[in-house]
Every structure is written in C-alpha cells, then in structure tokens.
Amino acid sequence: MARPLAEKCRRCAKLSVTEAKEKDCWAGQVCHVRRHGYRNRDRYNKQKKKQYAIATGKIIPEITVAVPATPAAILHLYRVRVDAPLHAIAAELWIGQQQVAKVEPVHCLGWTGMQVKQYSREVLKGFSGQLEDVVLDRFETTVELNPNQCPIRPCPLHPE
Structure with a gap:
C-alpha cells in the first residue's frame, strides 16, 4: 500500500x-x-x-480520434489549504487547446462564502456570453495556488 x-x-x-x-x-x-x-x-x-x-499483456491498442473542441472553464483559487480562507480568485475559458477568455485574479479578503459563489456564477455567465448556444453551469476543474503566488499588486502578502 x-x-x-x-x-x-x-x-x-x-x-x-x-x-x-x-x-x-x-x-x-x-x-x-x-x-x-x-x-x-x-x-x-x-x-x-x-x-x-x-x-x-493487457496492452490496449492506441487509435487516433479527433478531439472535440468543447468549452471548459477553469477556476484558480489562491489559498493555503482547502479549509483556509480564500485569498484571491481567477478563471480561464478554454475551447479545445486554445484559451479564449480570462478573468484576472481578484482579492477575496472579507468575502463570505455566498459572495464567492455569486462571483463564480457571474464569471460562468460571462463565459457563457462568449460562447454561442452553450451555457456553462460549472467549472470543469479547480486549480489551487499558494497565496504567495498572487499576482495582484498591491497585495497584503506583498508589502511594497
């Protein structure tokens, strides 16, 4: 094990x-x-x-298949642990292998959980507006990043 x-x-x-x-x-x-x-x-x-x-001997033959260009929204969360407060939030929209749209990171200091969910819904609505006849109802994946990698300036973690 x-x-x-x-x-x-x-x-x-x-x-x-x-x-x-x-x-x-x-x-x-x-x-x-x-x-x-x-x-x-x-x-x-x-x-x-x-x-x-x-x-x-369980080799599975590989075949080539055309990859569909489906939209995927990715959420970036800047926090130390899963149960730690959220420092910042960002998002990206990808179609196939190409990035179509991006929401720059925003500090979430003092936000409640409901405000974070509402912001996430607004981001998904904005991404859905970029697409024709497709409504995104959830993020495909979530990426956790350390708050020390926060690119926003000024930032409470990075005094100037």
Whole structure:
C-alpha cells in the first residue's frame, strides 16, 4: 500500500523553490525529490499503469480520434489549504487547446462564502456570453495556488 501524502509537503510543492527553502523543515535534496514527486504524481501514476499493462499483456491498442473542441472553464483559487480562507480568485475559458477568455485574479479578503459563489456564477455567465448556444453551469476543474503566488499588486502578502 502506498504511503499517505504528507499535507505540509503537498502544500510546500505549490511554492517556488526559494520560498520552500526559507521554511524551517527544508531538508535539501530530500525536499527537492519529494516536491518533484508531488508535482508530477499524476504523470508517474499513468506511466506505472502503462508499464503494468505491458507487463501483464493487457496492452490496449492506441487509435487516433479527433478531439472535440468543447468549452471548459477553469477556476484558480489562491489559498493555503482547502479549509483556509480564500485569498484571491481567477478563471480561464478554454475551447479545445486554445484559451479564449480570462478573468484576472481578484482579492477575496472579507468575502463570505455566498459572495464567492455569486462571483463564480457571474464569471460562468460571462463565459457563457462568449460562447454561442452553450451555457456553462460549472467549472470543469479547480486549480489551487499558494497565496504567495498572487499576482495582484498591491497585495497584503506583498508589502511594497
């Protein structure tokens, strides 16, 4: 059975290398390897599954299929943990492999959960307005980013 994920290492993997090195728990090469593993976990798991399929003779033939150009909205949340307060929010609209629209990050300091949901709905309405005959009712995926990577200036985390 696989070892459970260390929550503090998972959060640290989101930080830049210089920010991670400033932490008290930094352990040099061990941390470099661990951060790389956390960031590339999905890719490694896919490779392992493919190697297992080859080894057991369960190779599935690959075929080429045209990829449909369906719209997908992606929500970016700047927060430390899932249960931590939201620092900022941003969004992107993609159709196939091309980015069509983007909502720049906005600070959410002092917002209630209901205000965040309402803002998200407004973003989806705006994205739906960019599309013809398509109404987006949810975000396809959510990306969590560390608040230290917040690009908004001025920012309470980045005093000038």
